[in-house]
Amino acid sequence: MHRVLIVDDHAFIRRGVQAILQSFPEWEVCGEADNGTDAIRLTETLKPEAIIMDISMPGLNGIETTREIRKKHPEVKIVLLTLHETAELVRSAFRAGAQGYLLKVDAEQELVRALNIVIADGSYISPKIDGEVAKSVVTEVTEFKPVHKN
């Protein structure tokens, strides 16, 4: 069983993510946060294996929060969940240390697939993101990987 933390400032998105995960017993929601600061604190105390996190949040956004969490906990896998499809944002997400970039519009079908891929050390980018962008981001991150490892 894998433990996952849900971070989104919108309660109904957190509920939606929970509802999707309910039918997958291998995934257990260990906690929820509605802002980046709480997400960092809960990562310390709950030690989740994976985090599903919104990008646009008041205060610390999802990318800044990812950077902070990955500094202290490089083992935690982070999937960012967002409405935005811009190449720049995908690149920033991966540079900050995220392993997954999931669009809210695909979440229902793709959420568990994204989690399964990142937990197995892979990278996930929503199929709606331009293939060339996805390829260049993944290549860049793979080249960087030795730097990130311990």
Next chain:
Amino acid sequence: MLAERAVQPQHKMDMRTSTKALQILVADDHDIIRRGLKQLLTSRPGWEVCAEAKTGREAVKLAEQLKPDVVVMDISMPELNGLEASRQIHKLLPKAGILILTLHFSDQLVRDIVEVGARAYIMKSDADRDLVSAVEALANRRTFFTARAADMLLNGFSRPVVGAQPQAISRNRITPREREIVQLLAEGKSSKEVAVALGISVKTAETHRANIMKKLELHSVSELVRYAVKNQIIEA
């Protein structure tokens, strides 16, 4: 159908006192948001989500079929946005309470929401706190507006806003039907696809298109897209 509905007993002052569950239609193009909304809504005893729609057009069709008591509607949806869908639903079912749920706030949006016949408006960021209260208000034939909108309605709705005036005029130059067509064209649909979507002839769709371009003094599709974004008919 409408006349028959008017004499049905569940349409008394407080629908929660009737034995029939409150029927709610949820319209949002994001599956995950509909899931979350459904969970929040059905946690209340006596409330039922009778159907879900992914586009404004689907919402109108389902509302006509199922005659929900309350419609919870996102604004930015493909094919037909939530405002135009609300306008059509309000015409078909004047007694249904329409709740607009959106990420954005603007004074113009509040005006538009009131104008299309919606009686409640909340922000997605406040949905956790406000959704149940807003639906409850609608079920009791009351209105519910997010605090900022309520302030705006009290302070200045009847007063013309200096900056908003030119935009308001340009919006009113085209009819609701024409705005529907603007959205479809701005989404990249051809006249033929517009005709199929609206159940009209290609020739009528082309006439509408020519009228719109002339009225708005637009000369290309990219100008039309810019108009649609500027007037919040589609999102950028």
